[in-house]
Amino acid sequence: xxxLRRDPVVGRWVxxxxxxxxxxxxxxxxxxxxxxxxxxxxxxxxxxxxxxxxIMAYRPQPSEANAPNWSVRVVPNKFPALQVEGELxxxxxxxxxxxxxxxxxxxxxxxxxxxxGLGDLPAQKIEDVLWAYRDRILDLKKDPRFRxxxxxxxxxxxxxxxxxxxxxxxxxxPIIPTSVSGEIEGCRAHYQQKERCIYCDIIRQDLTDGDxxxxxxxxxxxxxxxxxxxxxxxxxxxxxxxxYFEEGQKGQFEFLASMLxxxxxxxxxxxxxxxxxxxxHSSPPHEHTGDFYHWHLEIIPKLTQVAGFEWGTGFxxxxxxxxxxxxxxxxxxx
Numbered sequence: 001x002x003x004l005r006r007d008p009v010v011g012r013w014v015x016x017x018x019x020x021x022x023x024x025x026x027x028x029x030x031x032x033x034x035x036x037x038x039x040x041x042x043x044x045x046x047x048x049x050x051x052x053x054x055i056m057a058y059r060p061q062p063s064e065a066n067a068p069n070w071s072v073r074v075v076p077n078k079f080p081a082l083q084v085e086g087e088l089x090x091x092x093x094x095x096x097x098x099x100x101x102x103x104x105x106x107x108x109x110x111x112x113x114x115x116x117g118l119g120d121l122p123a124q125k126i127e128d129v130l131w132a133y134r135d136r137i138l139d140l141k142k143d144p145r146f147r148x149x150x151x152x153x154x155x156x157x158x159x160x161x162x163x164x165x166x167x168x169x170x171x172x173x174p175i176i177p178t179s180v181s182g183e184i185e186g187c188r189a190h191y192q193q194k195e196r197c198i199y200c201d202i203i204r205q206d207l208t209d210g211d212x213x214x215x216x217x218x219x220x221x222x223x224x225x226x227x228x229x230x231x232x233x234x235x236x237x238x239x240x241x242x243x244y245f246e247e248g249q250k251g252q253f254e255f256l257a258s259m260l261x262x263x264x265x266x267x268x269x270x271x272x273x274x275x276x277x278x279x280x281h282s283s284p285p286h287e288h289t290g291d292f293y294h295w296h297l298e299i300i301p302k303l304t305q306v307a308g309f310e311w312g313t314g315f316x317x318x319x320x321x322x323x324x325x326x327x328x329x330x331x332x333x334x
Contacts (some may be wrong), residue, residue: 002084003100004174012178015101017032017081019232024197042078043109043165045070054134055106058128067185071125072107072132078162080105081171084246104172106119108132108151114146114165117155127257129168133280134253136170141285146172148180152247156275157304168278177286184289186202191292199294200241202226205237211323214330215262219255223328224322230304231320232271232329234263238299243290245282260297266329267301275302 003016023263042050045068057070082103089100110118111128118126133151140149154160154167161167190198206212206223214222214234222236235261238252248256267274282295311317 001086002081004099004101006097008095008097010178012264013175015081017101019079041114041163041165043073043163043167044114045112048073049266051107052078056132058132068112070112072111072128074132074136075107075109077107077169078107099174102145102174104146104170106136106142106170108136108168108170110166110168116151117166117268118168118263119268121261123254123257123261126260130248130253130257130260133168133170134246134248135280137285139170140170141246143172144286145174147286148173148176149282150177151280153276153278155277156302159275159277161275176287180281180284184284184287184293187289187292197241197292197294197331199237199296203237203239210288214266214325214326215259217255217259219252220259222259224326226322227326228318228322229316230300231318231323232265232267232301232303234299234320234329236260236263236299238292238296242295243283243293245280245295262334263299263329265334266332267299267303269329269332269334271303272299276300277302 003018004013005016006013010273014262020242022131031281041047048066048068050074053078057065057073061069063069073216082101082105084102084104086100086102088102091098103169107271111121111125113120118129120290137149137151140146149170149172151168151170155166187198190196190201202223202225203221207216207221212224213228214224216222216239219239220236222234223234224296236256238248244250267276274278276299278297278299280295280297283289283293304319306316
């Protein structure tokens with residue numbers, strides 16, 4: 001079973017998941033591998049036997065589970081970072097704190113098309129992916145062991161993807177990650193001082209300034225943050241305050257899908273289809289933070305490396321201003 005261990009200095013939790021790899025030779029630098037053919041890809045239709053049994057799937061017509069004719073499919077990760085079965089088993093080991101690596105780790109296969117990136121899909125297909133995120137969050141938040149549910153996407157080998165077939169992942173955790181806790185506490189402090197949501201203030205400020213706006217529609221805005229860690233980093237935020245992604249409604253998801261389609265296509269055109277990560281930060285399911293925490297999606301093209309200075313200080317060096325990034329992205333013709 002995976003092991004969760006807490007750093008006693010900074011309070012950061014680490015997953016020790018020895019089933020995922022093991023010996024020193026597992027970490028040696030390998031030459032880039034050739035793309036996996038559709039005949040061997042476990043995420044392609046007709047290869048459903050190569051994945052664990054599906055948790056859910058959207059199919060245009062009713063058909064049996066774990067068979068083709070799906071548009072979005074969700075399966076357990078074959079090599080999970082955390083394990084669903086078991087008890088948390090929290091304990092102290094002298095100075096140290098640990099618990100069993102209990103959680104959920106799922107893969108959302110976004111499209112049957114092996115070569116289609118998320119940005120290549122029509123907005124309606126992206127909306128289906130968003131509904132799959134929502135459905136899985138609503139199901140998993142019923143489990144009181146899970147204190148945070150993260151949706152993320154690794155696109156491209158340098159962004160951490162091990163398969164080229166477009167997919168995203170969900171991990172349900174028994175703790176709230178320190179990065180999310182930091183955001184929540186910053187939002188809480190701003191709300192206590194000004195009785196306003198800091199992200200709502202950011203949206204108002206950036207819509208007024210205009211220099212960091214990438215795109216907007218009636219429900220959502222995409223901005224380059226004022227102090228971005230990485231070049232061409234983007235945030236997608238609902239214009240109206242919303243603490244929980246999974247409480248979104250039909251019309252909102254339509255606009256969100258349209259926004260994601262636009263900003264991913266802009267990024268692909270300006271940056272020649274870069275590898276990227278995105279993460280969905282929403283309120284923890286069992287915490288009452290919705291009044292002051294504003295859910296958002298962070299999109300991070302992988303254009304630079306985090307090196308010694310960043311690791312040693314927590315400072316990031318960004319060679320492109322957010323105003324320049326936004327202008328490049330905003331002005332490109334689609």
